[in-house]
Amino acid sequence: MKRTLFKKMFFIYGITLIFGFGVLALLLSQLFNQYFIETKKELLLEQGKKISENLIQALYTGRIDQQRLRDDLEVLDQFLKARIWIVNEDGLIVGVSAPAEEGFLGQRIAQDQLKQLWEQKVLYEEGTFGGKLSQPALSVGYPIYFERAFRGGILIHASLPEVRKTFADIYRITLGAMIFAMLFAYAILYFQVRKISRPLKEISEAAKIIAGGEFQKRLNIHTRDEIEELAKSFDLMAESLEKIEDNRRNFIASISHDLRSPMTLIRGFIEGILDGTIPPEQQQHYLEIVLAESKGIIKLTNELLELNQMQQGKVEVDNQVFELHEVLRRKLLSFEQPIQEKQLEVTLVLFQESAAVQADPDFLDRILTNLLDNAVKFTPHGDKIIIQTSEHKDRIWVEITNTGVTMDQEELEKIWTRFHKGDPSRGEDKRGYGLGLAIVKEMISRMDQKIWAESTDHQVKMTFTLTKSQMLTVCS
Ligand SMILES: Nc1ncnc2c1ncn2[C@@H]1O[C@H](COP(=O)(O)OP(=O)(O)OP(=O)(O)O)[C@@H](O)[C@H]1O
Ligand SMILES: [Mg+2]
Incomplete structure (x- = not known):
């Protein structure tokens, strides 16, 4: 039993x-x-x-x-x-x-x-x-x-x-009263105990249902005591499980989608080359597209792997002291070509000649690359990009502003989730997988820093913080 x-x-x-x-x-x-x-x-x-x-x-x-x-x-x-x-x-x-x-x-x-x-x-x-x-x-x-x-x-x-x-x-009456009282107490006990055990049973059954994969299951317990609290925590757990499951589904859908289009393209071109539909003099051109597409796929898988490892805590943060402004100048130089192609007006505003920060240099390099890549990619031809640093107590703020785009609050919140891409109808030069900002966010939080986005009329501003450092070790 x-x-x-x-x-x-x-x-x-x-x-x-x-x-x-x-x-x-x-x-x-x-x-x-x-x-x-x-x-x-x-x-x-x-x-x-x-x-x-x-x-x-x-x-x-x-x-x-x-x-x-x-x-x-x-x-x-x-x-x-x-x-x-x-x-x-x-x-x-x-x-x-x-x-x-x-x-x-x-x-x-x-x-x-x-x-x-x-x-x-x-x-x-x-x-x-x-x-x-x-x-x-x-x-x-x-x-x-x-x-x-x-x-x-x-x-x-x-x-x-x-x-x-x-x-x-008298003896009999007293004894009778006592037996009656005892039976009464027993009856109350019965209902009281049942009141406790019933919701527990319900919770346990719900747990089994959720374990079976039905994450929508919720409890309806209002006992106004610890059991209700337990039920509430349980519902919270179910909710986050449901969210995780949703995320997982979306994630798979996004990857499949992002992989299918370039793969189809690659297959089509290679078939064309093999069966002669694409004449030899055009093969060079199509093979270049195939190469670009394969590079894109490699980038996607690499970034996913990177993001995953970071989220699992497998990537160590290696904080070092270095000069931030020099890094900013050099990074900007590496974007010279696309900036000139789009005829963008770029301004660099530094609050002083040099500023020492304590951060992981690889993380910072990656953060700047992704943010500048976005700024260059999403700023319309001939518009402006402003990079500015400022001092706030023990932190240094780095702001990257670009003109020509407006995002509403809802959009501003979504951009940090992986695979989120803004306008689906955007052009060839704006292609990406929506992983850039997710990686940035992860790295920033691994360094215990903050990043936020603001948008006003025709302007998007990304700001992140870095810890200021007094000492500057000179690297050779
Ligand atoms: N500086 C910016 N100006 C305007 N929109 C931006 C800017 N930065 C990001 N966004 C919006 O946020 C979305 C997510 O950015 P994110 O960098 O994560 O992805 P992506 O650039 O589309 O792809 P990836 O970075 O993986 O190549 C972009 O698709 C874009 O809609
Ligand atoms: Mg990006």
């Missing part, structure tokens, strides 16, 4: 309940016992005193006769549900309160009991009164003194089983 949480809790709480109520019942019964016996004892003592002080005195003074005393004792016997004996100064039983007791007449009580009465002490015993009684009883004895002379005593015996019978009803 499977051990469910429900069964476990029910069992444990059940045992606790039974144990608790059991102890309570035991304590109560003990208390009841004591209370009733104590009360009875007091009653008997009080009556014993009364008999000795009133009835017996009345007998000795002659106000009542023997018969009257016997009758009165018989009434008291009924009322107290107790047997009354009268003993004389020698310890002989000389009077009893019921005809059934007459067998005791003439018997003698124990010497030490008589002695106690003689010493004017009150007797109290629980038991068979030295073996005289057939049932255990509560016995009290009260001495009789008349005109300062010891005349014997009054003994009253109340049978213990009978005393107990009088409170049996």
Whole structure:
């Protein structure tokens, strides 16, 4: 049998309940016992005193006769549900309160009991009164003194089983109430435990569904407690799993798409060359296209690999101190050819002659290449590019601004995701796989720096930060 949480809790709480109520019942019964016996004892003592002080005195003074005393004792016997004996100064039983007791007449009580009465002490015993009684009883004895002379005593015996019978009803009611309370507690327990175990079951089932690949599954639990919190965290997890799965699908779709077009092109041209559709004098031209396309595919796979390795944390950051402005100048020079082709007006604004930074030089080279490549690629013919550096506390900001393009907020947020390409209808010179900025972003964050994009009317500005360094090591 499977051990469910429900069964476990029910069992444990059940045992606790039974144990608790059991102890309570035991304590109560003990208390009841004591209370009733104590009360009875007091009653008997009080009556014993009364008999000795009133009835017996009345007998000795002659106000009542023997018969009257016997009758009165018989009434008291009924009322107290107790047997009354009268003993004389020698310890002989000389009077009893019921005809059934007459067998005791003439018997003698124990010497030490008589002695106690003689010493004017009150007797109290629980038991068979030295073996005289057939049932255990509560016995009290009260001495009789008349005109300062010891005349014997009054003994009253109340049978213990009978005393107990009088409170049996109360006992039963209390026990019944306790059992009822326990059952009630059990019922509440049942619902309470079920309330806990049910949503847990639901969560576990949902987990199985998600494990099976159905990432859309969400929970609907509102218990306003830790379980609801768990359910919320669970939903969050499901959401991010769904997102990851979406990403994965998009990723595969993008790669397949980006690979298919150049591959188809390559195959077409090679087939054309092989079957003679493309004449020999044009083969050179088409082979050049094939070469360019293959280079593109290699670039794509390399960049993907690079991005993947970086995201897996496999690429180490190697921070070094070097001169930033010199690097900027050199990088700009490497773009001279496309800049001149597009007749772009490029301005370099540096806040001081040289600025030392602490960064990974390979990362920085790659970041600048990608950003400048974008700027040159997306700036329209004859427009402007401005590269500017500035100081902000312990950081240096590098801004690369180009004119002629406007991006809205939505677009500005998307450009950092891999495979995101802006305008799908853009021309031949703007081809790319949408990986450049994803790589930049990854490298920037690996160096604990920030990058952001802004766009106003006909202007796009990319800004990234670098850590300033005081020392400058001279490299040879
Ligand atoms: N300086 C810029 N001016 C205008 N648009 C830009 C600029 N930089 C990026 N973008 C937009 O952001 C998109 C993503 O840029 P990203 O560099 O990641 O990809 P890409 O340049 O299209 O391809 P790749 O860099 O992989 O060759 C671009 O397609 C373009 O729409
Ligand atoms: Mg790019």
